[in-house]
Amino acid sequence: MNVNSFVTEKVINQSQRFVIYKAKRRSDDELVLIKTLAAETSADNILAKSLKSEAEAAIKLNHPAMRKGFSFLGEESTPAFVSEYISGMSLAEYLLQNDGKAKLEQSLIWARDILHALIYAEEQGYHHSNLNPYNIIIDEAGKLYLIGFGKEREAWRHSEGNPRYHFPLLYVAPETYNGSIIKANSDIYSWAVILYQALCGHLPWRLDSFSSPEENKGQSLTRGVILPDSDKVPDWLYSVLLACLKNDPEDRVESNLALLELLKMESIDFDWDIVPFKEPEEVEALPVVEETQEPEEEEILPVEAEEAPSEPDLEEDTEPEIEEAPEPAYEPETPIHEPYQEPPAIDEEEI
Incomplete structure (x- = not known):
């Protein structure tokens, strides 16, 4: 081909x-x-x-x-x-069209889908290292797809971005940005930035509109995370995000699996343990158990009773004979029903 x-x-x-x-x-x-x-x-x-x-x-x-x-x-x-x-748009474009954010339930579903995909990729020997809204596709039904695994490590440096939106380097983990080092928990940092933005409509740090992307990236590493409104980010989720946004990877949640366990432990009324869009597993048919043959009932022979002596003085009751009524006689010339007669044939030409 x-x-x-x-x-x-x-x-x-x-x-x-x-x-x-x-x-x-x-x-x-x-x-x-x-x-x-x-x-x-x-x-x-x-x-x-x-x-x-x-x-x-x-x-x-x-x-x-x-x-x-x-x-x-x-x-x-x-x-x-x-x-x-895939007919859809990038998450970056989706957020642009929706006031920069998504609803809480939808954001959590996407975050869960991304996390399960990262866990699977790590099992196959891959880290993303370029995770940002440009590498996430949302189809017309709202389903999420990750793209960009296997790209060169510093692809984010060459991205042109969108002047209306944040540049990809703002989502990169500090160790990757400063030293091109990729840790097992580097993607967790990017995951947290994306989720925070989807919930709040802005990045976790104050940015200067007149500064370059590189300057804003450097400033983000020295500024604290903006405290979000509790109606946008629940308290339990904010504490998890803070643990994921640590600049030092040694202080960050250590792995994707550890993050999943933390979310399952801290979350309220949301199931993080569901693999997204998983095909239903085939249910193994139960073995057929042969019906046990019921034991045949033993034939119980009747006990012969002693013959009672006949009583000659008793007369046997006999039922009176009922005479059958004679069948009515019909004359053979007079049938009970009129015989069926064929209707006269109709000439098709006369119709």
Whole structure:
């Protein structure tokens, strides 16, 4: 299969480094997404390797809260990553269209879905390290999909972002931002920033509108977390977020599984233990138990009673004979019912 196996319909997104197309596969007309290098970067081998790494991760990882990868077309001139097409928008765009935030119940569902996806990815040997609202897709039904596993570690440095929105580097864990170090709990920091923003409509720290993204990132590492309204963030959840937003990874919740256990212990009226969109497991049929044959009842022979002596003086009661009434005589010429007569035939031409 090559690029000619698809028909592109439109450009979904174009940056200085990549172009993303909505396309249709010729063999079965299935809609797909094709990500390839932009014309300006078509000769960039580092970007081509990053795209291949992203494709390999998406093909390997199979989770209901992740966009599924199909193939990587490795032609030297036009390397392309083919994946599942999802009709929706990024979480960044969703928040822009909804006053910067989402409802509490919806935010918790998305946070749970992300966390379960991170746990699964870690079991497969992957950390995201670029977790931000641009790498989260919300489909038309409100279902969440993670994208971007396998990208180069510092992809967030090259992201152009959106001038109307926060740059991806503001979601990166401090150890990753300062030293390109990825810890087992680095994604937890990003997870907490995203959840805080979805609930409150702004990032956890005060930012200066006149400062650059890099300056705001540096300032965020020295500023305290803004205390949210309790109607937006419940007290139990705020304490969990604070534990996730520690600058030092040694002081942060240690792992994704530990975070899940903490949420299950602290949360009120919300089930964090449900894997999102999990297919129902097949119930194993119970073994058929053969019916036990009931034992045959022993035949009980009647005990022969001694014959009673006959009493000659007693007369046997005899039922009177009832004479049958004679059947009425019918004359054979007179039938009981009139015989059925066929109706006269109708000539079709007369109708």
